[in-house]
Amino acid sequence: MNVWQLILITLVKIIIIITILLLSVSYLVLFERKISAWAQNRYGPNRVGYWGLLQPFADVFKLLLKEDIVPEAANKFIHSLAPFIALFIAFSTYAVIPFGPQVKIFGEPIKLVVADVNIGVLYVLALTSLGVYGITLAGWSSGSKYSLLGGVRSSAQMISYEVSMGFSIAGVLLTAHSLRPIAIVNAQYGWMWNAILQPIGFITFTVAAFAETNRMPFDLPEAEPELVGGYHTEYSSMKFAGFFLAEYANMIIASAMIVTLYLGGWQIPYIDKLGLSMGLTTILQILAFVVKVGIMLFIFIWVRWTVPRFRYDQLMNLGWKVMFPLSLLNLIWAALLVMIFNL
């Protein structure tokens, strides 16, 4: 395979992934509105298209036609830049997440991941640690105290939970002996899922993922009763849609990361023992990945409509005094597993 073929294949993969992500983000919004409606004994959107299936497009057109307002006191350039930072980081994280095994198309082996790099997990950590810029800058540049408070809160929250997130991942790296996402998935062959081997790490990582994506029990940066809209109070039209999209894209990426690191990625336990053909196995495995991500997304939404919001001191106490020691405990547990069972 020469360089041009490689570039072409990568470009095709990027286009496919971006399209799927954008579509699933808009349908995730509908999914969330439907689930919230069921949780509250309502019908949810059901006017636009059958079962409300065209609602996402109606929403996008509505936002496109709105006036884009930039406040007088805002720093104009950074105010416009912030949603792009948030979107860019949300979408580029997906480059290292594998969504299927290696396949052969026209005799060429193709890995179902955009970039198979040997520091993949660190790449995700680096990008999530940058995610805070979009929100912080949005809060600061709006020139409004609600926005600023939301931005400052979010940076404190994201930095606090990044610590327990990093330590939970360290446990996974110990048992997988690699930072390469594909190797981590392969190490979870059969029922050797990290969620089963390291249940504490699974819980701390999931909680940290909720906090990093600013989802419900941790949505203090945009707590509407206290902060109006938090960091995006002063945003309207497509810039607001940018933050909205980034939030849901982050949710999908967090779910995909949880699946890759803890739930065996695209693997179906012992499917290779069934003697199915290569093509069918691959399709089933990609479907398994999609279903697992879907279940995680459902849990994200379910929690949002069930659990009330934390108070700020509770959030910090939980992050530093509960989640951080627990993730350290998990690291010791993972090290013991590696030492005793030679995983």
Add this chain to the structure above:
Amino acid sequence: MSLNVILFFVLALIAAVSSVMMITRRQAVISALFLVINFFALAGIYLLLQAQFIAVVQVIVYAGAIMVLFLFVIMLINTETEEKFLERAKSFKIFAIAIALLVFAEMAYAILHAHPSALLPKISENVSNGTIQSVGKALYTDYVVPFEAAGFLLLSATIGALILAKKKFD
């Protein structure tokens, strides 16, 4: 010119321009953002040198953690009083220029008198030097004492900061 050389010049240009922009901007937040761009360019240069671990850690630690805290502080303090302070104390400028000249002379001396081979070490000999596996192995075998000493130093600094902050509250 190979791709590596072109990439190096592009990244070096970004790094140089962003650092100049950083020190010439009036608004502290904009300066901080230019510093972040500078960190990214540096991380790119590390990647060209096959030091992947350093490159990613540069982004995680400097751009992701330290600069966020900087930004945090800049947003909370009133930068106008700082500007007035600089306007009042004109004599500071003489000191600043003197120190800048001193540092410049020092660096120029070091670069001009260093042996060329020390400036351009052969990176092609051992490409795996910069990967996380080899860095980790080196840190926990050959350099375990300095590594633990550095960890101990950071721990004591953390405890010191905690005590200083607590004193103010009590």
